[in-house]
Amino acid sequence: DIQMTQSPSSLSASVGDRVTISCRASESITTSLNWYQHKPGFAPKLLIYTASTLRRGVPSRFSGSGSGTDFTLTISSLQPEDFATYYCQQSFSITWTFGQGTKVEMK
Amino acid sequence: EVQLEESGGGLIQPGGSLRLSCAVAGFTVNGNYMGWIRQAPGKGLEWVSYIYSGGSTYFADSVKGRFTLSRDNSKNTLYLQMNNLRGDDTALYYCATIVVQPPDAYFDHWGQGTQVTVSS
Numbered sequence: 001d002i003q004m005t006q007s008p009s010s011l012s013a014s015v016g017d018r019v020t021i022s023c024r025a026s027e028s029i030t031t032s033l034n035w036y037q038h039k040p041g042f043a044p045k046l047l048i049y050t051a052s053t054l055r056r057g058v059p060s061r062f063s064g065s066g067s068g069t070d071f072t073l074t075i076s077s078l079q080p081e082d083f084a085t086y087y088c089q090q091s092f093s094i095t096w097t098f099g100q101g102t103k104v105e106m107k
Numbered sequence: 108e109v110q111l112e113e114s115g116g117g118l119i120q121p122g123g124s125l126r127l128s129c130a131v132a133g134f135t136v137n138g139n140y141m142g143w144i145r146q147a148p149g150k151g152l153e154w155v156s157y158i159y160s161g162g163s164t165y166f167a168d169s170v171k172g173r174f175t176l177s178r179d180n181s182k183n184t185l186y187l188q189m190n191n192l193r194g195d196d197t198a199l200y201y202c203a204t205i206v207v208q209p210p211d212a213y214f215d216h217w218g219q220g221t222q223v224t225v226s227s
Contacts, residue, residue: 001168034213036152043201043217044144044152050211087152091212094165096142101151 002026002090006099012107019075021102023088028068032092035064035073038101039084047086048073078104109133109216113202116221123192127221129185129202134216137180140205142214143187145198145223153198156187157205170196192225199223 003026013019023033031051038044046055048064051071061076075082083106088099115127129141142157156166156176164176175188185202199222203214 031210032212036214038152043219044214045217046213046215049206049213053211085151089152089154089214095167096154096157098144098152098154 001095002029002093002097004088004090004097004099006086006088006102008102009100010103010105012105013078014107015078015080017078017107019078019082019104021073021086021088021104023066023071023073023099025069025071025090025092029090029092031067032090033064033066033071034089034091035062036087036089037082037084038087044087075104109204111202111204111216111218113200113218113221116200116223118224118226119192120227121193121225123225124188124190125192125223127187127189127200127202127223129187129218131183131185131204134204136178136183136185140207141178141185142203142205143176144201144203144214144217145196146201146220147195147198150198155200158185160207189223192223194225197223197225 005024007022033051035048036044052064063074085101085103110132112130143155158164158176173191177186199220201220203217206215
């Protein structure tokens with residue numbers, strides 16, 4: 001199975017900060033990488049698919065980049081509603097896998 | 108608007124069986140891709156299974172041989188049959204629609220989840 005490793009596991013940030021989350025695959029997954037936001041008590045929500053395509057309706061402060069094994073989710077200016085856990089997920093192989101998550105907390 | 112509603116969770120003893128249901132509105136289960144994802148207490152998301160449009164099914168190694176997927180086209184419902192349940196199957200189980208339009212493949216719409224607790 002393809003392993004997905006996110007870093008950091010958690011981070012503290014303030015409103016207005018630029019936040020960057022990394023995701024590394026154990027082998028090349030081309031651009032088959034998606035990002036989700038998950039808040040307690042709510043269903044996860046797709047933010048970005050195929051590494052860099054912003055889902056319709058998702059604010060433009062979210063962006064994704066990368067290919068092969070290294071990917072990045074960036075929040076250009078953190079907003080109060082962005083405090084959540086973020087997951088990357090690969091859809092390259094037959095069996096899909098998620099990263100372990102990155103919790104974005106308020107500083 | 109696509110809506111998914113999971114049901115069928117509960118408290119079950121180790122070794123027991125449960126069938127989870129995912130009733131879908133606004134999206135046709137038959138001929139489309141759908142999947143299940145779970146989140147154990149204090150843990151992250153884990154992909155469990157999905158069904159292809161043609162009916163092929165795939166499972167994570169942790170549940171292979173114990174879980175099966177099926178769908179009832181007349182009820183527009185997806186089912187996850189879980190047998191020989193273990194403590195580490197305790198989790199909130201989500202169903203989700205899947206978009207597959209190469210190179211895009213992702214979980215699109217999600218339900219709110221149903222809790223499964225395996226304990227004696």
